[in-house]
Amino acid sequence: MKKTYGIVLIGCGHIGESHIEDIYYRDGIRIVGVVDLVEEQAQAFARKYGALSYGTDYRPYLTREDVDIVIIATYAGSHFAILKDCLAAGKHVLCEKPMTAANFHDAHRFYELVKASGPKVLIAHVLRHNQTYHHAAKLIQEGAIGDIRLIRMAQNHHTLEPKRYQSLLHDCPPIVDCGVHYIDVIRWFTGLSITSIAGVGTAIHTKPPIYDHGILTMTLSNGASAYYEAGWSKSMASENLKEFIGTRGRIRITLKENRLFDREEGDLLEYYFAEEGVYHTINIPSKYKNMWAQLLTLIEMVETDREGSPTLDEAYEAFCIALLGDRAIRENRTISVPSSLADFSTVLS
Structure with missing residues:
Protein backbone atom coordinates (compact mmCIF):
# COMPACT_ATOMS: atom_id res chain seq x y z
CA MET A 1 0.00 0.00 0.00
CA HIS A 125 -18.52 -10.35 -4.62
CA VAL A 126 -17.07 -11.09 -1.21
CA LEU A 127 -16.81 -14.87 -1.74
CA ARG A 128 -14.02 -14.15 -4.21
CA HIS A 129 -11.98 -13.06 -1.18
CA ASN A 130 -12.90 -15.98 1.10
CA GLN A 131 -10.10 -18.50 1.76
CA THR A 132 -12.47 -21.47 2.14
CA TYR A 133 -13.98 -20.84 -1.27
CA HIS A 134 -10.51 -20.38 -2.76
CA HIS A 135 -9.44 -23.76 -1.35
CA ALA A 136 -12.55 -25.49 -2.73
CA ALA A 137 -12.04 -23.85 -6.14
CA LYS A 138 -8.42 -25.06 -6.26
CA LEU A 139 -9.40 -28.66 -5.45
CA ILE A 140 -12.09 -28.69 -8.14
CA GLN A 141 -9.87 -27.02 -10.75
CA GLU A 142 -7.09 -29.56 -10.05
CA GLY A 143 -9.51 -32.45 -10.72
CA ALA A 144 -9.90 -33.73 -7.15
CA ILE A 145 -13.52 -34.77 -7.78
CA GLY A 146 -13.19 -35.45 -11.50
CA ASP A 147 -15.61 -33.93 -13.99
CA ILE A 148 -18.33 -31.83 -12.38
CA ARG A 149 -21.76 -33.40 -12.84
CA LEU A 150 -23.98 -31.71 -10.22
CA ILE A 151 -23.85 -28.58 -8.05
CA ARG A 152 -26.32 -28.17 -5.17
CA MET A 153 -26.63 -24.82 -3.42
CA ALA A 154 -29.14 -23.22 -1.04
CA GLN A 155 -29.07 -19.93 0.89
CA ASN A 156 -32.33 -19.45 2.80
CA HIS A 157 -32.79 -16.77 5.46
CA HIS A 158 -35.09 -16.86 8.47
CA THR A 159 -35.93 -13.15 8.47
CA LEU A 160 -35.88 -11.65 11.95
CA GLU A 161 -35.75 -8.16 10.37
CA PRO A 162 -38.79 -8.19 8.04
CA LYS A 163 -38.59 -4.45 7.19
CA ARG A 164 -35.02 -4.85 5.93
CA TYR A 165 -35.94 -7.74 3.68
CA GLN A 166 -39.06 -5.99 2.41
CA SER A 167 -36.81 -3.15 1.27
CA LEU A 168 -34.47 -5.62 -0.43
CA LEU A 169 -37.39 -7.29 -2.20
CA HIS A 170 -38.42 -3.93 -3.62
CA ASP A 171 -35.19 -3.94 -5.65
CA CYS A 172 -34.47 -7.63 -6.24
CA PRO A 173 -35.84 -11.11 -5.58
CA PRO A 174 -33.49 -13.31 -3.53
CA ILE A 175 -32.34 -15.31 -6.54
CA VAL A 176 -30.96 -12.09 -8.05
CA ASP A 177 -29.70 -10.36 -4.91
CA CYS A 178 -27.92 -13.46 -3.54
CA GLY A 179 -27.88 -15.48 -6.76
CA VAL A 180 -25.22 -13.31 -8.41
CA HIS A 181 -22.73 -14.69 -5.86
CA TYR A 182 -23.41 -18.30 -6.62
CA ILE A 183 -23.79 -17.98 -10.37
CA ASP A 184 -20.33 -16.44 -10.20
CA VAL A 185 -19.11 -19.29 -7.96
CA ILE A 186 -20.33 -21.91 -10.46
CA ARG A 187 -18.42 -20.29 -13.31
CA TRP A 188 -15.32 -19.48 -11.20
CA PHE A 189 -14.98 -22.96 -9.65
CA THR A 190 -15.57 -24.95 -12.83
CA GLY A 191 -14.53 -22.74 -15.73
CA LEU A 192 -17.77 -23.84 -17.39
CA SER A 193 -20.47 -21.69 -18.97
CA ILE A 194 -24.15 -21.75 -18.02
CA THR A 195 -26.03 -22.56 -21.22
CA SER A 196 -29.65 -22.53 -20.04
CA ILE A 197 -31.63 -21.50 -16.99
CA ALA A 198 -35.12 -22.12 -15.61
CA GLY A 199 -36.79 -22.08 -12.22
CA VAL A 200 -39.78 -21.69 -9.96
CA GLY A 201 -40.79 -18.94 -7.56
CA THR A 202 -43.10 -18.91 -4.55
CA ALA A 203 -44.77 -16.00 -2.77
CA ILE A 204 -44.79 -16.94 0.92
CA HIS A 205 -45.25 -13.50 2.50
CA THR A 206 -45.55 -11.43 -0.66
CA LYS A 207 -48.12 -11.00 -3.39
CA PRO A 208 -47.38 -12.17 -6.96
CA PRO A 209 -45.62 -11.21 -9.14
CA ILE A 210 -43.21 -10.49 -6.26
CA TYR A 211 -41.87 -13.75 -4.84
CA ASP A 212 -39.70 -14.24 -1.76
CA HIS A 213 -38.44 -17.76 -2.52
CA GLY A 214 -36.98 -19.07 -5.76
CA ILE A 215 -35.11 -22.05 -7.18
CA LEU A 216 -32.93 -21.72 -10.26
CA THR A 217 -32.01 -24.77 -12.33
CA MET A 218 -29.08 -24.48 -14.70
CA THR A 219 -27.43 -26.57 -17.40
CA LEU A 220 -23.67 -26.18 -17.78
CA SER A 221 -21.61 -26.35 -20.96
CA ASN A 222 -20.40 -29.90 -20.20
CA GLY A 223 -23.98 -31.13 -19.71
CA ALA A 224 -23.83 -30.98 -15.90
CA SER A 225 -26.67 -29.61 -13.79
CA ALA A 226 -26.74 -27.03 -11.01
CA TYR A 227 -29.42 -25.58 -8.81
CA TYR A 228 -29.55 -22.61 -6.49
CA GLU A 229 -32.29 -21.98 -3.93
CA ALA A 230 -32.79 -18.69 -2.09
CA GLY A 231 -35.58 -17.39 0.09
CA TRP A 232 -36.29 -14.69 2.67
CA SER A 233 -39.18 -15.49 4.98
CA LYS A 234 -40.07 -15.41 8.66
CA SER A 235 -41.57 -18.88 8.17
CA MET A 236 -38.48 -20.52 6.63
CA ALA A 237 -35.57 -22.06 8.46
CA SER A 238 -32.10 -20.74 7.71
CA GLU A 239 -30.18 -23.08 5.43
CA ASN A 240 -26.74 -23.03 3.85
CA LEU A 241 -25.79 -25.81 1.42
CA LYS A 242 -22.83 -25.72 -0.96
CA GLU A 243 -21.98 -29.11 -2.52
CA PHE A 244 -20.06 -29.95 -5.68
CA ILE A 245 -20.35 -33.48 -7.06
CA GLY A 246 -18.11 -35.00 -9.71
CA THR A 247 -17.26 -38.33 -11.30
CA ARG A 248 -14.60 -39.07 -8.64
CA GLY A 249 -16.25 -37.68 -5.53
CA ARG A 250 -17.72 -34.59 -3.92
CA ILE A 251 -16.82 -31.49 -1.91
CA ARG A 252 -19.07 -29.81 0.62
CA ILE A 253 -18.49 -26.45 2.33
CA THR A 254 -19.80 -25.98 5.87
CA LEU A 255 -19.27 -22.56 7.43
CA LYS A 256 -17.96 -22.58 10.99
CA GLU A 257 -21.20 -21.17 12.40
CA ASN A 258 -23.08 -24.11 10.86
CA ARG A 259 -20.77 -26.79 12.30
CA LEU A 260 -22.11 -28.96 15.11
CA PHE A 261 -18.61 -29.46 16.53
CA ASP A 262 -15.16 -27.86 16.33
CA ARG A 263 -16.31 -24.40 15.34
CA GLU A 264 -13.07 -23.02 16.71
CA GLU A 265 -11.29 -24.81 13.83
CA GLY A 266 -13.00 -22.56 11.28
CA ASP A 267 -14.88 -23.62 8.16
CA LEU A 268 -15.07 -27.29 7.21
CA LEU A 269 -14.32 -28.70 3.76
CA GLU A 270 -15.45 -32.31 3.39
CA TYR A 271 -13.86 -34.07 0.44
CA TYR A 272 -15.16 -37.56 -0.36
CA PHE A 273 -13.01 -39.65 -2.68
CA ALA A 274 -15.51 -42.12 -4.22
CA GLU A 275 -12.96 -44.54 -5.72
CA GLU A 276 -11.56 -45.36 -2.27
CA GLY A 277 -14.65 -44.57 -0.22
CA VAL A 278 -12.57 -42.24 1.95
CA TYR A 279 -13.50 -38.93 3.55
CA HIS A 280 -10.95 -36.15 3.94
CA THR A 281 -11.75 -33.20 6.20
CA ILE A 282 -9.99 -29.86 5.99
CA ASN A 283 -10.36 -27.11 8.60
CA ILE A 284 -9.84 -23.59 7.27
CA PRO A 285 -9.73 -20.53 9.53
CA SER A 286 -11.54 -18.11 7.25
CA LYS A 287 -13.52 -14.91 7.63
CA TYR A 288 -16.79 -15.31 5.73
CA LYS A 289 -17.10 -11.65 4.75
CA ASN A 290 -13.48 -10.60 4.38
CA MET A 291 -14.14 -6.96 3.62
CA TRP A 292 -10.52 -6.01 4.26
CA ALA A 293 -9.22 -8.41 1.60
CA GLN A 294 -11.86 -7.06 -0.75
CA LEU A 295 -10.82 -3.43 -0.15
CA LEU A 296 -7.16 -4.42 -0.59
CA THR A 297 -8.06 -5.81 -4.01
CA LEU A 298 -9.49 -2.43 -5.02
CA ILE A 299 -6.38 -0.68 -3.70
CA GLU A 300 -4.19 -3.05 -5.73
CA MET A 301 -6.31 -2.22 -8.78
CA VAL A 302 -5.58 1.47 -8.13
CA GLU A 303 -1.86 1.03 -7.50
CA THR A 304 -0.99 -1.62 -10.10
CA ASP A 305 -3.75 -1.25 -12.72
CA ARG A 306 -4.66 -4.92 -12.28
CA GLU A 307 -8.16 -6.29 -12.90
CA GLY A 308 -10.53 -6.93 -10.06
CA SER A 309 -11.85 -10.22 -8.75
CA PRO A 310 -14.34 -10.73 -10.17
CA THR A 311 -13.58 -8.65 -13.21
CA LEU A 312 -16.26 -6.20 -14.30
CA ASP A 313 -17.16 -8.53 -17.18
CA GLU A 314 -17.55 -11.49 -14.80
CA ALA A 315 -19.73 -9.53 -12.36
CA TYR A 316 -21.86 -8.13 -15.17
CA GLU A 317 -22.36 -11.55 -16.77
CA ALA A 318 -23.34 -13.14 -13.44
CA PHE A 319 -25.90 -10.37 -12.94
CA CYS A 320 -27.31 -10.79 -16.46
CA ILE A 321 -27.66 -14.56 -15.95
CA ALA A 322 -29.48 -13.92 -12.65
CA LEU A 323 -31.85 -11.56 -14.50
CA LEU A 324 -32.51 -14.30 -17.06
CA GLY A 325 -33.28 -16.66 -14.19
CA ASP A 326 -35.76 -14.17 -12.76
CA ARG A 327 -37.39 -13.86 -16.18
CA ALA A 328 -37.51 -17.65 -16.57
CA ILE A 329 -39.35 -17.93 -13.25
CA ARG A 330 -41.82 -15.15 -14.04
CA GLU A 331 -42.53 -16.50 -17.54
CA ASN A 332 -42.42 -20.18 -16.54
CA ARG A 333 -39.99 -21.24 -19.26
CA THR A 334 -36.41 -22.29 -19.93
CA ILE A 335 -34.16 -19.60 -21.40
CA SER A 336 -30.95 -20.12 -23.34
CA VAL A 337 -28.02 -18.13 -21.95
CA PRO A 338 -26.05 -16.14 -24.55
CA SER A 339 -22.44 -17.15 -25.14
CA SER A 340 -21.16 -13.56 -25.39
CA LEU A 341 -21.67 -10.45 -23.30
CA ALA A 342 -22.86 -8.42 -26.27
CA ASP A 343 -25.79 -10.80 -26.84
CA PHE A 344 -27.31 -10.14 -23.41
CA SER A 345 -28.49 -6.78 -24.67
CA THR A 346 -30.60 -8.48 -27.34
CA VAL A 347 -32.06 -11.07 -24.94
CA LEU A 348 -32.75 -8.79 -21.97
CA SER A 349 -33.67 -5.46 -23.59
Whole structure:
Protein backbone atom coordinates (compact mmCIF):
# COMPACT_ATOMS: atom_id res chain seq x y z
CA MET A 1 0.00 0.00 0.00
CA LYS A 2 1.61 3.22 -1.18
CA LYS A 3 -0.44 5.77 0.78
CA THR A 4 -3.14 6.31 3.36
CA TYR A 5 -6.53 6.12 1.65
CA GLY A 6 -9.41 8.34 2.64
CA ILE A 7 -12.66 6.34 2.72
CA VAL A 8 -16.31 7.38 2.72
CA LEU A 9 -19.01 4.82 3.50
CA ILE A 10 -22.45 5.46 2.02
CA GLY A 11 -25.11 3.36 3.72
CA CYS A 12 -24.92 2.69 7.47
CA GLY A 13 -27.04 -0.44 7.54
CA HIS A 14 -26.35 -4.16 7.87
CA ILE A 15 -23.90 -4.55 4.98
CA GLY A 16 -22.36 -1.12 5.58
CA GLU A 17 -21.42 -2.20 9.08
CA SER A 18 -19.84 -5.40 7.72
CA HIS A 19 -17.60 -3.20 5.59
CA ILE A 20 -16.57 -0.59 8.14
CA GLU A 21 -16.04 -2.88 11.14
CA ASP A 22 -13.40 -4.80 9.18
CA ILE A 23 -11.46 -1.80 7.86
CA TYR A 24 -11.69 1.20 10.22
CA TYR A 25 -8.69 0.16 12.35
CA ARG A 26 -6.36 -0.90 9.52
CA ASP A 27 -3.08 0.78 8.70
CA GLY A 28 -3.28 3.00 5.64
CA ILE A 29 -7.02 3.65 6.07
CA ARG A 30 -8.67 6.88 7.20
CA ILE A 31 -12.46 6.95 7.56
CA VAL A 32 -13.22 10.47 6.38
CA GLY A 33 -16.98 10.17 6.63
CA VAL A 34 -20.04 7.98 6.94
CA VAL A 35 -23.34 8.81 5.25
CA ASP A 36 -26.89 7.63 5.78
CA LEU A 37 -30.33 9.11 5.09
CA VAL A 38 -31.04 8.64 8.80
CA GLU A 39 -28.77 11.15 10.51
CA GLU A 40 -28.84 9.35 13.88
CA GLN A 41 -27.61 6.16 12.20
CA ALA A 42 -24.71 7.97 10.52
CA GLN A 43 -23.84 9.71 13.80
CA ALA A 44 -23.80 6.37 15.65
CA PHE A 45 -21.49 4.85 13.02
CA ALA A 46 -19.15 7.84 13.19
CA ARG A 47 -18.91 7.52 16.97
CA LYS A 48 -18.50 3.72 16.95
CA TYR A 49 -15.95 3.49 14.13
CA GLY A 50 -14.01 6.71 14.56
CA ALA A 51 -15.13 8.46 11.38
CA LEU A 52 -13.99 12.06 11.15
CA SER A 53 -17.47 13.24 10.14
CA TYR A 54 -20.95 12.11 9.21
CA GLY A 55 -23.87 13.35 7.13
CA THR A 56 -27.04 12.58 5.20
CA ASP A 57 -25.74 13.67 1.77
CA TYR A 58 -22.75 11.99 0.14
CA ARG A 59 -22.23 14.65 -2.53
CA PRO A 60 -20.19 17.17 -0.46
CA TYR A 61 -17.65 14.40 0.19
CA LEU A 62 -17.05 13.96 -3.54
CA THR A 63 -15.48 17.43 -3.75
CA ARG A 64 -12.95 16.68 -1.02
CA GLU A 65 -9.35 15.96 -1.99
CA ASP A 66 -8.85 13.73 1.07
CA VAL A 67 -11.45 11.24 -0.20
CA ASP A 68 -10.00 8.52 -2.45
CA ILE A 69 -12.47 5.63 -2.23
CA VAL A 70 -16.24 5.50 -1.79
CA ILE A 71 -17.94 2.34 -0.51
CA ILE A 72 -21.52 2.10 -1.81
CA ALA A 73 -23.48 -0.04 0.64
CA THR A 74 -26.99 1.24 -0.06
CA TYR A 75 -29.95 -0.61 -1.54
CA ALA A 76 -29.33 -1.75 -5.11
CA GLY A 77 -31.81 0.70 -6.67
CA SER A 78 -29.59 3.65 -5.72
CA HIS A 79 -26.25 2.20 -6.86
CA PHE A 80 -26.14 3.59 -10.38
CA ALA A 81 -26.94 7.20 -9.48
CA ILE A 82 -24.32 7.23 -6.71
CA LEU A 83 -21.73 5.50 -8.89
CA LYS A 84 -22.25 8.07 -11.64
CA ASP A 85 -21.58 10.94 -9.23
CA CYS A 86 -18.50 9.22 -7.77
CA LEU A 87 -16.89 8.55 -11.14
CA ALA A 88 -17.61 12.08 -12.33
CA ALA A 89 -15.70 13.30 -9.26
CA GLY A 90 -12.78 10.96 -9.95
CA LYS A 91 -13.34 8.70 -6.92
CA HIS A 92 -12.61 4.98 -6.89
CA VAL A 93 -15.58 2.81 -5.88
CA LEU A 94 -16.25 -0.43 -4.04
CA CYS A 95 -19.91 -1.10 -4.87
CA GLU A 96 -22.02 -3.74 -3.18
CA LYS A 97 -23.63 -6.40 -5.31
CA PRO A 98 -25.91 -6.62 -7.16
CA MET A 99 -24.76 -3.87 -9.52
CA THR A 100 -28.25 -2.36 -9.65
CA ALA A 101 -31.83 -3.35 -8.93
CA ALA A 102 -33.20 -6.16 -11.11
CA ASN A 103 -33.23 -3.92 -14.16
CA PHE A 104 -31.09 -4.65 -17.21
CA HIS A 105 -31.20 -1.09 -18.53
CA ASP A 106 -29.58 0.29 -15.37
CA ALA A 107 -27.08 -2.58 -15.17
CA HIS A 108 -26.00 -2.03 -18.77
CA ARG A 109 -25.56 1.71 -18.16
CA PHE A 110 -23.54 0.87 -15.03
CA TYR A 111 -21.32 -1.51 -17.02
CA GLU A 112 -20.76 0.93 -19.90
CA LEU A 113 -20.02 3.81 -17.54
CA VAL A 114 -17.37 1.86 -15.62
CA LYS A 115 -15.80 0.60 -18.85
CA ALA A 116 -15.37 4.20 -20.03
CA SER A 117 -14.17 5.63 -16.71
CA GLY A 118 -10.71 6.28 -15.33
CA PRO A 119 -11.31 5.52 -11.63
CA LYS A 120 -11.31 1.89 -10.54
CA VAL A 121 -14.53 0.07 -9.60
CA LEU A 122 -14.84 -3.30 -7.86
CA ILE A 123 -18.19 -5.09 -7.46
CA ALA A 124 -18.35 -6.61 -3.97
CA HIS A 125 -18.52 -10.35 -4.62
CA VAL A 126 -17.07 -11.09 -1.21
CA LEU A 127 -16.81 -14.87 -1.74
CA ARG A 128 -14.02 -14.15 -4.21
CA HIS A 129 -11.98 -13.06 -1.18
CA ASN A 130 -12.90 -15.98 1.10
CA GLN A 131 -10.10 -18.50 1.76
CA THR A 132 -12.47 -21.47 2.14
CA TYR A 133 -13.98 -20.84 -1.27
CA HIS A 134 -10.51 -20.38 -2.76
CA HIS A 135 -9.44 -23.76 -1.35
CA ALA A 136 -12.55 -25.49 -2.73
CA ALA A 137 -12.04 -23.85 -6.14
CA LYS A 138 -8.42 -25.06 -6.26
CA LEU A 139 -9.40 -28.66 -5.45
CA ILE A 140 -12.09 -28.69 -8.14
CA GLN A 141 -9.87 -27.02 -10.75
CA GLU A 142 -7.09 -29.56 -10.05
CA GLY A 143 -9.51 -32.45 -10.72
CA ALA A 144 -9.90 -33.73 -7.15
CA ILE A 145 -13.52 -34.77 -7.78
CA GLY A 146 -13.19 -35.45 -11.50
CA ASP A 147 -15.61 -33.93 -13.99
CA ILE A 148 -18.33 -31.83 -12.38
CA ARG A 149 -21.76 -33.40 -12.84
CA LEU A 150 -23.98 -31.71 -10.22
CA ILE A 151 -23.85 -28.58 -8.05
CA ARG A 152 -26.32 -28.17 -5.17
CA MET A 153 -26.63 -24.82 -3.42
CA ALA A 154 -29.14 -23.22 -1.04
CA GLN A 155 -29.07 -19.93 0.89
CA ASN A 156 -32.33 -19.45 2.80
CA HIS A 157 -32.79 -16.77 5.46
CA HIS A 158 -35.09 -16.86 8.47
CA THR A 159 -35.93 -13.15 8.47
CA LEU A 160 -35.88 -11.65 11.95
CA GLU A 161 -35.75 -8.16 10.37
CA PRO A 162 -38.79 -8.19 8.04
CA LYS A 163 -38.59 -4.45 7.19
CA ARG A 164 -35.02 -4.85 5.93
CA TYR A 165 -35.94 -7.74 3.68
CA GLN A 166 -39.06 -5.99 2.41
CA SER A 167 -36.81 -3.15 1.27
CA LEU A 168 -34.47 -5.62 -0.43
CA LEU A 169 -37.39 -7.29 -2.20
CA HIS A 170 -38.42 -3.93 -3.62
CA ASP A 171 -35.19 -3.94 -5.65
CA CYS A 172 -34.47 -7.63 -6.24
CA PRO A 173 -35.84 -11.11 -5.58
CA PRO A 174 -33.49 -13.31 -3.53
CA ILE A 175 -32.34 -15.31 -6.54
CA VAL A 176 -30.96 -12.09 -8.05
CA ASP A 177 -29.70 -10.36 -4.91
CA CYS A 178 -27.92 -13.46 -3.54
CA GLY A 179 -27.88 -15.48 -6.76
CA VAL A 180 -25.22 -13.31 -8.41
CA HIS A 181 -22.73 -14.69 -5.86
CA TYR A 182 -23.41 -18.30 -6.62
CA ILE A 183 -23.79 -17.98 -10.37
CA ASP A 184 -20.33 -16.44 -10.20
CA VAL A 185 -19.11 -19.29 -7.96
CA ILE A 186 -20.33 -21.91 -10.46
CA ARG A 187 -18.42 -20.29 -13.31
CA TRP A 188 -15.32 -19.48 -11.20
CA PHE A 189 -14.98 -22.96 -9.65
CA THR A 190 -15.57 -24.95 -12.83
CA GLY A 191 -14.53 -22.74 -15.73
CA LEU A 192 -17.77 -23.84 -17.39
CA SER A 193 -20.47 -21.69 -18.97
CA ILE A 194 -24.15 -21.75 -18.02
CA THR A 195 -26.03 -22.56 -21.22
CA SER A 196 -29.65 -22.53 -20.04
CA ILE A 197 -31.63 -21.50 -16.99
CA ALA A 198 -35.12 -22.12 -15.61
CA GLY A 199 -36.79 -22.08 -12.22
CA VAL A 200 -39.78 -21.69 -9.96
CA GLY A 201 -40.79 -18.94 -7.56
CA THR A 202 -43.10 -18.91 -4.55
CA ALA A 203 -44.77 -16.00 -2.77
CA ILE A 204 -44.79 -16.94 0.92
CA HIS A 205 -45.25 -13.50 2.50
CA THR A 206 -45.55 -11.43 -0.66
CA LYS A 207 -48.12 -11.00 -3.39
CA PRO A 208 -47.38 -12.17 -6.96
CA PRO A 209 -45.62 -11.21 -9.14
CA ILE A 210 -43.21 -10.49 -6.26
CA TYR A 211 -41.87 -13.75 -4.84
CA ASP A 212 -39.70 -14.24 -1.76
CA HIS A 213 -38.44 -17.76 -2.52
CA GLY A 214 -36.98 -19.07 -5.76
CA ILE A 215 -35.11 -22.05 -7.18
CA LEU A 216 -32.93 -21.72 -10.26
CA THR A 217 -32.01 -24.77 -12.33
CA MET A 218 -29.08 -24.48 -14.70
CA THR A 219 -27.43 -26.57 -17.40
CA LEU A 220 -23.67 -26.18 -17.78
CA SER A 221 -21.61 -26.35 -20.96
CA ASN A 222 -20.40 -29.90 -20.20
CA GLY A 223 -23.98 -31.13 -19.71
CA ALA A 224 -23.83 -30.98 -15.90
CA SER A 225 -26.67 -29.61 -13.79
CA ALA A 226 -26.74 -27.03 -11.01
CA TYR A 227 -29.42 -25.58 -8.81
CA TYR A 228 -29.55 -22.61 -6.49
CA GLU A 229 -32.29 -21.98 -3.93
CA ALA A 230 -32.79 -18.69 -2.09
CA GLY A 231 -35.58 -17.39 0.09
CA TRP A 232 -36.29 -14.69 2.67
CA SER A 233 -39.18 -15.49 4.98
CA LYS A 234 -40.07 -15.41 8.66
CA SER A 235 -41.57 -18.88 8.17
CA MET A 236 -38.48 -20.52 6.63
CA ALA A 237 -35.57 -22.06 8.46
CA SER A 238 -32.10 -20.74 7.71
CA GLU A 239 -30.18 -23.08 5.43
CA ASN A 240 -26.74 -23.03 3.85
CA LEU A 241 -25.79 -25.81 1.42
CA LYS A 242 -22.83 -25.72 -0.96
CA GLU A 243 -21.98 -29.11 -2.52
CA PHE A 244 -20.06 -29.95 -5.68
CA ILE A 245 -20.35 -33.48 -7.06
CA GLY A 246 -18.11 -35.00 -9.71
CA THR A 247 -17.26 -38.33 -11.30
CA ARG A 248 -14.60 -39.07 -8.64
CA GLY A 249 -16.25 -37.68 -5.53
CA ARG A 250 -17.72 -34.59 -3.92
CA ILE A 251 -16.82 -31.49 -1.91
CA ARG A 252 -19.07 -29.81 0.62
CA ILE A 253 -18.49 -26.45 2.33
CA THR A 254 -19.80 -25.98 5.87
CA LEU A 255 -19.27 -22.56 7.43
CA LYS A 256 -17.96 -22.58 10.99
CA GLU A 257 -21.20 -21.17 12.40
CA ASN A 258 -23.08 -24.11 10.86
CA ARG A 259 -20.77 -26.79 12.30
CA LEU A 260 -22.11 -28.96 15.11
CA PHE A 261 -18.61 -29.46 16.53
CA ASP A 262 -15.16 -27.86 16.33
CA ARG A 263 -16.31 -24.40 15.34
CA GLU A 264 -13.07 -23.02 16.71
CA GLU A 265 -11.29 -24.81 13.83
CA GLY A 266 -13.00 -22.56 11.28
CA ASP A 267 -14.88 -23.62 8.16
CA LEU A 268 -15.07 -27.29 7.21
CA LEU A 269 -14.32 -28.70 3.76
CA GLU A 270 -15.45 -32.31 3.39
CA TYR A 271 -13.86 -34.07 0.44
CA TYR A 272 -15.16 -37.56 -0.36
CA PHE A 273 -13.01 -39.65 -2.68
CA ALA A 274 -15.51 -42.12 -4.22
CA GLU A 275 -12.96 -44.54 -5.72
CA GLU A 276 -11.56 -45.36 -2.27
CA GLY A 277 -14.65 -44.57 -0.22
CA VAL A 278 -12.57 -42.24 1.95
CA TYR A 279 -13.50 -38.93 3.55
CA HIS A 280 -10.95 -36.15 3.94
CA THR A 281 -11.75 -33.20 6.20
CA ILE A 282 -9.99 -29.86 5.99
CA ASN A 283 -10.36 -27.11 8.60
CA ILE A 284 -9.84 -23.59 7.27
CA PRO A 285 -9.73 -20.53 9.53
CA SER A 286 -11.54 -18.11 7.25
CA LYS A 287 -13.52 -14.91 7.63
CA TYR A 288 -16.79 -15.31 5.73
CA LYS A 289 -17.10 -11.65 4.75
CA ASN A 290 -13.48 -10.60 4.38
CA MET A 291 -14.14 -6.96 3.62
CA TRP A 292 -10.52 -6.01 4.26
CA ALA A 293 -9.22 -8.41 1.60
CA GLN A 294 -11.86 -7.06 -0.75
CA LEU A 295 -10.82 -3.43 -0.15
CA LEU A 296 -7.16 -4.42 -0.59
CA THR A 297 -8.06 -5.81 -4.01
CA LEU A 298 -9.49 -2.43 -5.02
CA ILE A 299 -6.38 -0.68 -3.70
CA GLU A 300 -4.19 -3.05 -5.73
CA MET A 301 -6.31 -2.22 -8.78
CA VAL A 302 -5.58 1.47 -8.13
CA GLU A 303 -1.86 1.03 -7.50
CA THR A 304 -0.99 -1.62 -10.10
CA ASP A 305 -3.75 -1.25 -12.72
CA ARG A 306 -4.66 -4.92 -12.28
CA GLU A 307 -8.16 -6.29 -12.90
CA GLY A 308 -10.53 -6.93 -10.06
CA SER A 309 -11.85 -10.22 -8.75
CA PRO A 310 -14.34 -10.73 -10.17
CA THR A 311 -13.58 -8.65 -13.21
CA LEU A 312 -16.26 -6.20 -14.30
CA ASP A 313 -17.16 -8.53 -17.18
CA GLU A 314 -17.55 -11.49 -14.80
CA ALA A 315 -19.73 -9.53 -12.36
CA TYR A 316 -21.86 -8.13 -15.17
CA GLU A 317 -22.36 -11.55 -16.77
CA ALA A 318 -23.34 -13.14 -13.44
CA PHE A 319 -25.90 -10.37 -12.94
CA CYS A 320 -27.31 -10.79 -16.46
CA ILE A 321 -27.66 -14.56 -15.95
CA ALA A 322 -29.48 -13.92 -12.65
CA LEU A 323 -31.85 -11.56 -14.50
CA LEU A 324 -32.51 -14.30 -17.06
CA GLY A 325 -33.28 -16.66 -14.19
CA ASP A 326 -35.76 -14.17 -12.76
CA ARG A 327 -37.39 -13.86 -16.18
CA ALA A 328 -37.51 -17.65 -16.57
CA ILE A 329 -39.35 -17.93 -13.25
CA ARG A 330 -41.82 -15.15 -14.04
CA GLU A 331 -42.53 -16.50 -17.54
CA ASN A 332 -42.42 -20.18 -16.54
CA ARG A 333 -39.99 -21.24 -19.26
CA THR A 334 -36.41 -22.29 -19.93
CA ILE A 335 -34.16 -19.60 -21.40
CA SER A 336 -30.95 -20.12 -23.34
CA VAL A 337 -28.02 -18.13 -21.95
CA PRO A 338 -26.05 -16.14 -24.55
CA SER A 339 -22.44 -17.15 -25.14
CA SER A 340 -21.16 -13.56 -25.39
CA LEU A 341 -21.67 -10.45 -23.30
CA ALA A 342 -22.86 -8.42 -26.27
CA ASP A 343 -25.79 -10.80 -26.84
CA PHE A 344 -27.31 -10.14 -23.41
CA SER A 345 -28.49 -6.78 -24.67
CA THR A 346 -30.60 -8.48 -27.34
CA VAL A 347 -32.06 -11.07 -24.94
CA LEU A 348 -32.75 -8.79 -21.97
CA SER A 349 -33.67 -5.46 -23.59
